[in-house]
Amino acid sequence: MRAPSFTHDVIIIGQGLAGTVLSATLQQRGRRVVVFDVPLAGRASEVAAGLVNPVVLRRTVLTWRASEMLAIAGAFYRDLGLQYDKAFWHPMPLVAIFPTAQEAGIWELRTKDPETMRFVRMDTSADQALDALPQPYGRGVVDRSAWVDVKALLAAHRNELRAGDALREQRVEAGDIIRYDDGIGIHDCSAPLVVHCAGPFAEVPGLVPVKGEGLTVRIPGLHLDRIVHRGVFLLPLGADVYRVGATFAWDDVWSGPSEEARHYLLDRTERLVEREVEVLDHWCGVRPASKDRRPLLGRIGTHEVVFNGLGSRGVMLAPWCAQQLCGHLLDGAPLDVEVRVERFG
Numbered sequence: 001m002r003a004p005s006f007t008h009d010v011i012i013i014g015q016g017l018a019g020t021v022l023s024a025t026l027q028q029r030g031r032r033v034v035v036f037d038v039p040l041a042g043r044a045s046e047v048a049a050g051l052v053n054p055v056v057l058r059r060t061v062l063t064w065r066a067s068e069m070l071a072i073a074g075a076f077y078r079d080l081g082l083q084y085d086k087a088f089w090h091p092m093p094l095v096a097i098f099p100t101a102q103e104a105g106i107w108e109l110r111t112k113d114p115e116t117m118r119f120v121r122m123d124t125s126a127d128q129a130l131d132a133l134p135q136p137y138g139r140g141v142v143d144r145s146a147w148v149d150v151k152a153l154l155a156a157h158r159n160e161l162r163a164g165d166a167l168r169e170q171r172v173e174a175g176d177i178i179r180y181d182d183g184i185g186i187h188d189c190s191a192p193l194v195v196h197c198a199g200p201f202a203e204v205p206g207l208v209p210v211k212g213e214g215l216t217v218r219i220p221g222l223h224l225d226r227i228v229h230r231g232v233f234l235l236p237l238g239a240d241v242y243r244v245g246a247t248f249a250w251d252d253v254w255s256g257p258s259e260e261a262r263h264y265l266l267d268r269t270e271r272l273v274e275r276e277v278e279v280l281d282h283w284c285g286v287r288p289a290s291k292d293r294r295p296l297l298g299r300i301g302t303h304e305v306v307f308n309g310l311g312s313r314g315v316m317l318a319p320w321c322a323q324q325l326c327g328h329l330l331d332g333a334p335l336d337v338e339v340r341v342e343r344f345g
């Protein structure tokens, strides 16, 4: 059976980071897009702190394709901000306080490596707020880090979709998907392609859900203006308010905020800043990670595609993934072998 006539070029299920970035990229390329989304409990993007950090701090090595990802992400979020007359992309250096002399030594060594030295350096500059923190082994800096206001980005794009009658605030159940010979139909919409951007709610081979929790806190008088990391990160939002995070848990991922995580994050923060910390909010979500920590992209049927596996660095990865997928679906370019969903069978 053939679809009557297509209402859209692409149907997207899910408007987290994956669905947002993909639909914006497709629209920029002139495609008629419709997005189905309902806010399910545990969704990841709504609680993401939005950090963009090209360095794996535990090992002082660059993240996967750091330079390429960072350049594409910065350009994408800046452009979308211009389009919506909002600032989503906030460059902000990240300061890593060394927990041991050994980690300080490794960091110093990396500052001499030609590739890594473009991202990391030792920090010996004077900064009143930072100097007040305990740091017997010193600190290093990642200058090219940033944070993205993911909540504002999702809300602005949602408004835009709504205004263009391109949003359906409905949950898509398996039985709602009609498979025609030449495309897909869902409720009042039909298109030659559907992209599943359902994050941790999807059933995709290789997908591993990882629970994460964080806090919003007030720390009067601290006055940090850079992201600080020591076991946990502290992201300054202004007016003495910070985001603190995040935990990682692989069991019982849908169980919601836990006392244990709250206690852990609060304890770490108090030890980091040696001040009183007031908790304003406690947030929790489930990251859609993958077994090999690479995204999961590609076709899962003639007219069905998946965009998932953004894991714990979705903000930096999503614009590159959307470019890959659009290049593949619209221009016939091969997908990078490292991200193809079929690698998990």
Ligand SMILES: Cc1cc2nc3c(=O)[nH]c(=O)nc-3n(C[C@H](O)[C@H](O)[C@H](O)COP(=O)(O)OP(=O)(O)OC[C@H]3O[C@@H](n4cnc5c(N)ncnc54)[C@H](O)[C@@H]3O)c2cc1C
Binding pocket: 013, 014, 015, 016, 017, 018, 019, 036, 037, 038, 039, 040, 041, 042, 043, 044, 045, 046, 047, 048, 049, 050, 051, 052, 170, 171, 172, 173, 197, 198, 199, 200, 201, 202, 211, 212, 213, 214, 245, 246, 283, 284, 285, 286, 287, 288, 307, 308, 309, 310, 311, 312, 313, 314, 315, 316
């Ligand atoms: C605590 C925490 C902190 C994090 N911090 C960072 C960070 O600092 N930097 C970073 O880069 N990443 C961070 N991440 C990871 C980041 O949030 C994820 O990589 C990213 O948000 C995943 O986006 P997604 O669109 O794949 O999934 P989601 O954001 O979960 O989006 C899926 C969407 O689809 C909807 N949906 C699902 N199924 C259906 C259906 N059948 N019908 C209709 N709608 C549906 C859901 O309700 C949701 O809106 C963090 C994650 C957590 C949990």
